[in-house]
Amino acid sequence: MIAVKRVILIKYGELSTKKGNRNFFINTLYNNIRNKLSSFDVKIHKDRARMYIEFDATDLEKIKGVVDTIFGIHAYHIAYIVPSDDNSIQSELLKIVETEKFSTFKIETRRSDKSFPIKSQDYNRVLGGLLLKNIAGISVDVHNPDLWIKVEIREGETFIYFDSFTGCGGYPVGTQPRGMLMLSGGIDSPVAGYLAMKRGIVLDAVYFEAMPHTSIEARNKVISLCKKLAKYTDSINLHIVNFTPIQEEIYKNCREDYCITIMRRMMYRITEKLAKNHKAYAIVNGESVGQVASQTLTSMRVINEVTNMPVIRPVACLDKLEIIDIARKIDTYDISIIPYEDCCTVFVPKHPVINPKLELAINEENKFDYNEMINTAVAEINTIKINEEYGEKFSDLL
Ligand code: ATP
Ligand code: MG
Numbered sequence: 001m002i003a004v005k006r007v008i009l010i011k012y013g014e015l016s017t018k019k020g021n022r023n024f025f026i027n028t029l030y031n032n033i034r035n036k037l038s039s040f041d042v043k044i045h046k047d048r049a050r051m052y053i054e055f056d057a058t059d060l061e062k063i064k065g066v067v068d069t070i071f072g073i074h075a076y077h078i079a080y081i082v083p084s085d086d087n088s089i090q091s092e093l094l095k096i097v098e099t100e101k102f103s104t105f106k107i108e109t110r111r112s113d114k115s116f117p118i119k120s121q122d123y124n125r126v127l128g129g130l131l132l133k134n135i136a137g138i139s140v141d142v143h144n145p146d147l148w149i150k151v152e153i154r155e156g157e158t159f160i161y162f163d164s165f166t167g168c169g170g171y172p173v174g175t176q177p178r179g180m181l182m183l184s185g186g187i188d189s190p191v192a193g194y195l196a197m198k199r200g201i202v203l204d205a206v207y208f209e210a211m212p213h214t215s216i217e218a219r220n221k222v223i224s225l226c227k228k229l230a231k232y233t234d235s236i237n238l239h240i241v242n243f244t245p246i247q248e249e250i251y252k253n254c255r256e257d258y259c260i261t262i263m264r265r266m267m268y269r270i271t272e273k274l275a276k277n278h279k280a281y282a283i284v285n286g287e288s289v290g291q292v293a294s295q296t297l298t299s300m301r302v303i304n305e306v307t308n309m310p311v312i313r314p315v316a317c318l319d320k321l322e323i324i325d326i327a328r329k330i331d332t333y334d335i336s337i338i339p340y341e342d343c344c345t346v347f348v349p350k351h352p353v354i355n356p357k358l359e360l361a362i363n364e365e366n367k368f369d370y371n372e373m374i375n376t377a378v379a380e381i382n383t384i385k386i387n388e389e390y391g392e393k394f395s396d397l398l
Contacts, residue, residue: 013074029172073167104141170198180275188286190332195314208243218340235387253367293352
């Protein structure tokens with residue numbers, strides 16, 4: 001029996017470069033981990049250098065699954081904590097490695113507790129000798145060992161570990177203010193949302209629907225995508241805009257090749273208003289330079305002209321295949337490719353303008369009174385709070 005605690009040891013990685021903000025980053029990460037693991041029997045400890053989670057061994061795999069979705073964690077280890085005295089370290093180390101299968105090993109000691117009487121280099125030799133004497137058929141390999149054993153001696157407690165897992169990186173969600181994600185049912189916007197959260201941005205999402213031209217299935221698809229994104233945060237407010245009246249007016253009044261440009265200017269206007277109402281500091285979307293007519297730089301300039309708010313386009317410079325790789329990784333791809341009509345796909349002009357002129361776009365959109373319609377669309381927004389379990393409880397469906 002190993003008479004020690006087994007914990008998930010988290011190193012902060014990139015966080016540690018944020019000197020002035022360090023405590024804020026660590027506290028945000030701590031709160032996020034605590035929220036995400038609230039249904040487990042865990043104890044979370046933190047200090048300036050690391051954090052660790054004490055857990056019930058039977059939950060390890062499930063907890064790892066959750067830890068893998070928490071931004072701000074770059075790497076973590078399954079570590080054993082033993083008392084920081086030579087006897088305990090030696091006897092526990094032997095028990096810990098007993099069940100491991102390896103033929104070569106390396107010991108790497110770090111001694112942050114300088115009152116520990118043996119220097120790191122010397123202690124490597126002490127512990128190495130201990131293993132060589134007690135375990136048959138093993139040898140030291142400092143370059144490419146089967147088992148690379150790290151021993152971190154701190155005041156009171158020593159961490160011993162050799163397992164290392166890559167976390168999902170980034171900054172903890174909540175270290176940046178809110179952004180308003182334009183979430184369609186496509187491949188790009190969920191990836192954009194994921195990447196924005198990875199930078200620490202808290203997300204709300206807005207979806208423009210055009211019932212009856214678009215279906216309830218299209219809406220459910222966006223809800224499913226939002227659920228996938230909610231895995232990386234606690235919940236996302238999804239604002240559903242009835243875009244039908246505006247879209248119909250555009251197609252009735254404006255020149256066909258400018259309809260998409262104008263439609264997107266309207267979407268931006270509504271998104272900006274919504275963002276301001278919900279204290280969001282930026283718009284986030286899945287535009288990618290050159291992907292379609294409305295995403296040439298010329299189009300982007302004409303569309304973007306309606307707002308001063310920063311527009312973050314996390315996939316702006318990625319190839320479609322690179323975006324798809326991320327979509328598969330975050331499990332949104334299979335949902336995104338389900339073929340339901342989106343409001344952008346229902347009304348597609350045969351030849352959308354590739355290089356729109358700003359004055360022309362303004363002239364065309366002034367052919368109907370859109371301000372009132374925009375205010376109505378914003379006032380009538382239907383908001384649902386989506387978390388990972390959304391739709392699994394009966395009350396969500398009411
Ligand atoms: P995606 O870009 O998500 O794959 P898409 O390619 O169908 O979907 P585009 O026409 O490329 O969408 O639109 C560019 C961006 O505009 C989207 O990534 C999304 O951020 C936003 N957008 C488009 N349609 C909608 C919509 N119906 N509701 C909310 N946002 C939308
Ligand atoms: Mg797209």
